[in-house]
Amino acid sequence: xxxxxxxxxxxxxxxxxxxxxxxxxxxxxxxxxxxxxxxxxxxxxxxxxxxxxxxxxxxxxxxxxxxxxxxxxxxxxxxxxxxxxxxxxxxxxxxxxxxxxxxxxxxxxxxxxxxxxxxxxxxxxxxxxxxxxxxxxxxxxxxxxxxxxxxxxxxxxxxxxxxxxxxxxxxxxxxxxxxxxxxxxxxxxxxxxxxxxxxxxxxxxxxxxxxxxxxxxxxxxxxxxxxxxxxxxxxxxxxxxxxxxxxxxxxxxxxxxxxxxxxxxxxxxxxxxxxxxxxxxxxxxxxxxxxxxxxxxxxxxxxxxxxxxxxxxxxxxxxxxxxxxxxxxxxxxxxxxxxxxxxxxxxxxxxxxxxxxxxxxxxxxxxxxxxxxxxxxxxxxxxxxxxxxxxxxxxxxxxxxxxxxxxxxxxxxxxxxxxxxxxxxxxxxxxxxxxxxxxxxxxxxxxxxxxxxxxxxxxxxxxxxxxxxxxxxxxxxxxxxxxxxxxxxxxxxxxxxxxxxxxxxxxxxxxxxxxxxxxxxxxxxxxxxxxxxxxxxxxxxxxxxxxxxxxxxxxxxxxxxxxxxxxxxxxxxxxxxxxxxxxxxxxxxxxxxxxxxxxxxxxxxxxxxxxxxxxxxxxxxxxxxxxxxxxxxxxxxxxxxxxxxxx
Numbered sequence: 001x002x003x004x005x006x007x008x009x010x011x012x013x014x015x016x017x018x019x020x021x022x023x024x025x026x027x028x029x030x031x032x033x034x035x036x037x038x039x040x041x042x043x044x045x046x047x048x049x050x051x052x053x054x055x056x057x058x059x060x061x062x063x064x065x066x067x068x069x070x071x072x073x074x075x076x077x078x079x080x081x082x083x084x085x086x087x088x089x090x091x092x093x094x095x096x097x098x099x100x101x102x103x104x105x106x107x108x109x110x111x112x113x114x115x116x117x118x119x120x121x122x123x124x125x126x127x128x129x130x131x132x133x134x135x136x137x138x139x140x141x142x143x144x145x146x147x148x149x150x151x152x153x154x155x156x157x158x159x160x161x162x163x164x165x166x167x168x169x170x171x172x173x174x175x176x177x178x179x180x181x182x183x184x185x186x187x188x189x190x191x192x193x194x195x196x197x198x199x200x201x202x203x204x205x206x207x208x209x210x211x212x213x214x215x216x217x218x219x220x221x222x223x224x225x226x227x228x229x230x231x232x233x234x235x236x237x238x239x240x241x242x243x244x245x246x247x248x249x250x251x252x253x254x255x256x257x258x259x260x261x262x263x264x265x266x267x268x269x270x271x272x273x274x275x276x277x278x279x280x281x282x283x284x285x286x287x288x289x290x291x292x293x294x295x296x297x298x299x300x301x302x303x304x305x306x307x308x309x310x311x312x313x314x315x316x317x318x319x320x321x322x323x324x325x326x327x328x329x330x331x332x333x334x335x336x337x338x339x340x341x342x343x344x345x346x347x348x349x350x351x352x353x354x355x356x357x358x359x360x361x362x363x364x365x366x367x368x369x370x371x372x373x374x375x376x377x378x379x380x381x382x383x384x385x386x387x388x389x390x391x392x393x394x395x396x397x398x399x400x401x402x403x404x405x406x407x408x409x410x411x412x413x414x415x416x417x418x419x420x421x422x423x424x425x426x427x428x429x430x431x432x433x434x435x436x437x438x439x440x441x442x443x444x445x446x447x448x449x450x451x452x453x454x455x456x457x458x459x460x461x462x463x464x465x466x467x468x469x470x471x472x473x474x475x476x477x478x479x480x481x482x483x484x485x486x487x488x489x490x491x492x493x494x495x496x497x498x499x500x501x502x503x504x505x506x507x508x509x510x511x512x513x514x515x516x517x518x519x520x521x522x523x524x525x526x527x528x529x530x531x532x533x534x535x536x537x538x539x540x541x542x543x544x545x546x547x548x549x550x551x552x553x554x555x556x557x558x559x560x561x562x563x564x565x566x567x568x569x570x571x572x573x574x575x576x577x578x579x580x581x582x583x584x585x586x587x588x589x590x591x592x593x594x595x596x597x598x599x600x601x602x603x604x605x606x607x608x609x610x611x612x613x614x615x616x617x618x619x620x621x622x623x624x625x626x627x628x629x630x631x632x633x634x635x636x637x638x639x640x641x642x643x644x645x646x647x
Contacts, residue, residue, distance in 0.1 A: 286374030
């Protein structure tokens with residue numbers, strides 16, 4: 001450990017001299033050197049035993065043990081940089097996942113960089129300093145969102161792969177005045193549970209049947225969906241979709257006859273309600289007046305303030321005025337109820353703001369008994385149809401279940417057509433009129449002169465008498481119920497449902513001749529084997545017991561079986577799947593349009609179609625977005641570019 005310095009004629013300690021570089025204090029054996037040779041032996045031994053020397057030896061030894069080569073040092077720095085980059089990328093993916101799930105814009109106000117993605121990354125930057133050096137580009141955002149959306153669609157495709165399905169399509173115009181078509185699927189899984197999945201939103205160049213058909217086929221091709229597995233179609237009744245010559249239905253049926261068409265029950269019920277209203281002479285005027293009243297209140301802040309103040313003064317604890325939306329499937333009854341429950345407050349509001357001719361006309365209408373009768377009668381009938389519409393919009397309602405629900409509603413309407421029901425309705429109506437005290441007495445119309453050709457036979461014409469007021473309104477009450485029942489039954493008597501009824505009869509009727517179902521077997525010859533189905537139905541009836549056989553009971557029985565036991569009823573399972581695969585209502589498309597209004601707003605009206613579709617997939621399937629494996633997304637994002645692999 002001793003070194004001799006010839007020029008200085010002194011000795012230094014190697015360990016102590018080296019330790020100076022490691023911030024050890026100076027002494028004789030470090031820099032100046034030891035030159036008192038007379039005491040050399042004693043001093044050398046003393047220095048070797050000193051604590052200073054021992055610390056220097058330990059420090060130098062440890063330093064050489066931990067010292068790495070240049071390659072090792074560069075490799076460690078490279079690995080550290082990669083780890084920082086990975087953390088930054090995962091933070092960006094997490095932020096994109098959150099914003100896409102919530103339907104929020106990634107980009108926002110460009111002034112002062114106040115974007116949603118930018119602000120989220122600033123929060124992350126306190127834990128990941130590397131984020132401050134990363135650039136946020138829209139191209140990267142689009143690529144990340146594309147990977148996420150494709151991953152979700154691949155999961156959905158794997159779930160319905162190999163199953164029969166129905167196509168659900170609808171059209172709407174977005175905020176940028178572009179025609180959008182939504183494509184959804186309805187299918188039945190191995191456990192006979194029905195599912196509905198949003199696939200995508202696509203822009204249309206034309207609303208013609210040919211353009212829509214080409215779009216549908218293009219989507220099916222991209223999703224690896226085969227038309228031969230399609231067993232149903234559910235659209236609204238517009239000519240481009242349901243036209244008998246050139247509609248989408250006709251085009252797809254020509255290629256796959258088993259793709260039965262169902263007119264969306266929600267649209268059909270809406271048309272039935274409109275038809276009922278138009279046929280009666282009181283309800284159209286009533287609804288027109290109510291629509292005008294709601295506009296006068298809701299589109300004037302001054303009048304709405306007066307209305308709220310009046311309600312406070314008379315201590316009226318009722319909900320506010322509801323807008324009457326003609327195209328909404330539900331909500332009409334609640335709009336009528338809001339008028340009925342705020343009658344006095346509305347009357348006082350007109351008195352305090354009587355400055356327009358429209359207000360005077362509305363006020364006179366509210367004084368008439370005809371208007372009040374129309375409000376209460378419409379409220380009673382529309383409560384039934386709104387309840388039916390809400391039920392049909394339930395999740396995963398099949399066409400068969402929908403028809404049963406419709407028949408229950410029609411039966412309830414027909415039950416209302418009785419003397420007892422009208423007497424109760426009339427009694428409640430008179431009581432409300434007395435409580436309000438502002439409605440004129442009902443009057444019979446002017447007595448018309450009897451035509452001369454009626455004066456044949458009897459001279460007194462006692463049979464030609466003027467009806468009383470109650471009889472006149474009873475006739476209107478019965479007419480509206482008849483119109484509603486007939487319109488609903490007519491709108492839901494569809495060709496596709498007739499095939500559906502035959503399929504259910506085939507499943508649920510014991511000891512019958514299957515030859516009467518030859519048309520069904522001819523249509524589904526590739527799905528159903530007649531002899532195997534007959535055998536399996538006999539086995540099914542024998543094991544289900546002596547109780548009644550219904551679709552619900554059969555489904556419950558099949559669900560209770562194990563996977564191996566279900567193979568014994570393979571044809572029965574196929575038959576049940578054909579019944580359940582037909583959707584009742586295209587409510588998922590309407591919900592998708594509601595999501596579209598949240599995603600594509602006035603501030604995001606210039607969004608590209610590809611980005612819109614990815615945003616819609618992430619937002620509509622928010623549960624699937626939450627389950628995304630971000631590490632897998634990051635790996636796919638990295639593998640798309642060679643330069644990304646290096647960093």
